[in-house]
Amino acid sequence: MSFPACKHRKHKARGPRKNGLAWLAAEPYRLFFASGAAWGVAGVALWPLFYAQQLSYFPNLVHARLMIEAFGGAFVVGFLGTAGPRMATAPKLTPTELLWLFGLHQAGAILHLRQQTAWGDACFVTLIGSLLLCLVVRVAKFRKEAPxxxxxxxxxxxxxxxxxxxxxxxxxxxxxxxxxxxxxxxxxxxxxxxxxxxxxxxxxxxxxxxxxxxxxxxxxxxxxxxxxxxxxxxxxxxxxxxxxxxxxxxxxxxxxxxxxxxxxxxxxxxxRGGSLTTGLFWSLAIGWFGIVLAPFHYVQHIAIEHLLYIGGFGMLMLIVGSRVLFGHSGDLEGFFAESWWVRFLVFLGVLAATTRATPAWVPSTTVSHHIYAAWTWGILSLLWLIWHRKRFVKRDEED
Known part of the structure; x- marks a missing residue:
C-alpha cells in the first residue's frame, strides 16, 4: 500500500515503468530523502573537520544552512512532492519538474558548502517557490479532491x-x-x-x-x-x-x-506498536522539551534548541521517512516490527540530541560534545541509509 493512499485506486492507470524517470518523478522522495540524509552527514562532518584543523573557516553558518535547507528542506520537498498530488488526486510531478527541483537542491547545497551563502539561499528560495507553484497549479486546475x-x-x-x-x-x-x-x-x-x-x-x-x-x-x-x-x-x-x-x-x-x-x-x-512508533514518541517529547527549556537559559538557547533540531525535526524526518519507504516498497508491516536495530537507531538520535544540548549547562564540554554529537548523527544517518537501501529502489507492485 502506498502512502498516502489514493482515494480513487480503482480508477488508476498502470503506473510508470520502475526504471523510468517518470517513476522517480511520481515518487520524488526516493531521491530527496537519500540526498537529504547524505547532506546531513556532510553538514555535521564540518565540526570534527574544523576541530581537527582541516577546515579553514568556522562552520556555524554553513552547518546551519546545510542542516536546514539541504537536509530538512529535502525531506519537506520529497514528502510534499510525493504526497501533495496524491492528496488532491492530481497529476504527479513530471520528469522535467523533478530534474529542476533536484538540480536546485543540489546546487544550493554545493553553494553553501563553498560558503556562497547568498547564491545558496537563492537556489533554495527558487526550489521552494518552484515546488509551491507545482502544487498550487495542480490543486487549482486538476484536483479531484481538496487536500x-x-x-x-x-x-x-x-x-x-x-x-x-x-x-x-x-x-x-x-x-x-x-x-x-x-x-x-x-x-x-x-x-x-x-x-x-x-x-x-x-x-x-x-x-x-x-x-x-x-x-x-x-x-x-x-x-x-x-x-x-x-x-x-x-x-x-x-x-x-x-x-x-x-x-x-x-x-x-x-x-x-x-x-x-x-x-x-x-x-x-x-x-499497533513497534520500535519506530516508540521512536516517534521519544522524538516528539525531546523536541517539545527543546522549545520549553530554551527560554530559561536563553543565552545558550541555540545549544538547547538542538533538542528540537535533532531530537524533534531530525528524528521525526527519519521516522516519517521510514514510514514512507516501508509503505511505498510494499512492506507496510515492516514499519510496525519490534527491532533491536531500530531501537539502536533511536538511541543514537536521542544521544546526539542530548549530547549537543549538554554544553548549554556545561560549557567546558562544548568542543568535545560538538564532535561527539556530530559523529553520532553522522553514523545514525549513514546506518539509516544502509538500512533502507533496498526500499529506496523497491516499488509496491499494487501502486
Missing amino acids: PPQMLLALTGLICGLGRTILHLSGASLRDPQIYRLSNLLLYQGLLLPPVLGIGSFVFPRMLGGDFGEPKTAAQSRAKFLRALAAALLLVGSFLLESYGQIAASYAVRAIVAAGYLLMEVDWRTR
Whole structure:
C-alpha cells in the first residue's frame, strides 16, 4: 500500500515503468530523502573537520544552512512532492519538474558548502517557490479532491522559508536587528515546525495503526481548517514576539500550540506498536522539551534548541521517512516490527540530541560534545541509509 493512499485506486492507470524517470518523478522522495540524509552527514562532518584543523573557516553558518535547507528542506520537498498530488488526486510531478527541483537542491547545497551563502539561499528560495507553484497549479486546475486542511500548515512552512530568504536577500535583515532575528526564526524554525504539525496530524494516526487524519465530514473539515489556521497564525506570531524581545511569551506560545494542536488533532491511543512508533514518541517529547527549556537559559538557547533540531525535526524526518519507504516498497508491516536495530537507531538520535544540548549547562564540554554529537548523527544517518537501501529502489507492485 502506498502512502498516502489514493482515494480513487480503482480508477488508476498502470503506473510508470520502475526504471523510468517518470517513476522517480511520481515518487520524488526516493531521491530527496537519500540526498537529504547524505547532506546531513556532510553538514555535521564540518565540526570534527574544523576541530581537527582541516577546515579553514568556522562552520556555524554553513552547518546551519546545510542542516536546514539541504537536509530538512529535502525531506519537506520529497514528502510534499510525493504526497501533495496524491492528496488532491492530481497529476504527479513530471520528469522535467523533478530534474529542476533536484538540480536546485543540489546546487544550493554545493553553494553553501563553498560558503556562497547568498547564491545558496537563492537556489533554495527558487526550489521552494518552484515546488509551491507545482502544487498550487495542480490543486487549482486538476484536483479531484481538496487536500486535507492540515496541509495549510505545510504551506505555512514553505511560505516561512520563502519569506526568510527574501528578507535576507533584500538586505532588510542586515539593516534591522529585529528583522534579522525574525528572518532566522522563519528559516530555522518556521520552515519545519508548521509542516511537522500539519503533516504529523495527518500521518501520525496512520503510524499508530489507525487511519490517516483526514476529515470525514464537511463540519470536521471546517473545524480542522480553523485549527490549522489558528496554529499557523500563532506560530508566525510567536516568531514576531521573539524577534522583538518577548522571549518567554514567544516560547510559551510555540510550546502550547505544538502540544495543543497535536493533542486535539491526533488520537494517541496506539492501535499497533513497534520500535519506530516508540521512536516517534521519544522524538516528539525531546523536541517539545527543546522549545520549553530554551527560554530559561536563553543565552545558550541555540545549544538547547538542538533538542528540537535533532531530537524533534531530525528524528521525526527519519521516522516519517521510514514510514514512507516501508509503505511505498510494499512492506507496510515492516514499519510496525519490534527491532533491536531500530531501537539502536533511536538511541543514537536521542544521544546526539542530548549530547549537543549538554554544553548549554556545561560549557567546558562544548568542543568535545560538538564532535561527539556530530559523529553520532553522522553514523545514525549513514546506518539509516544502509538500512533502507533496498526500499529506496523497491516499488509496491499494487501502486
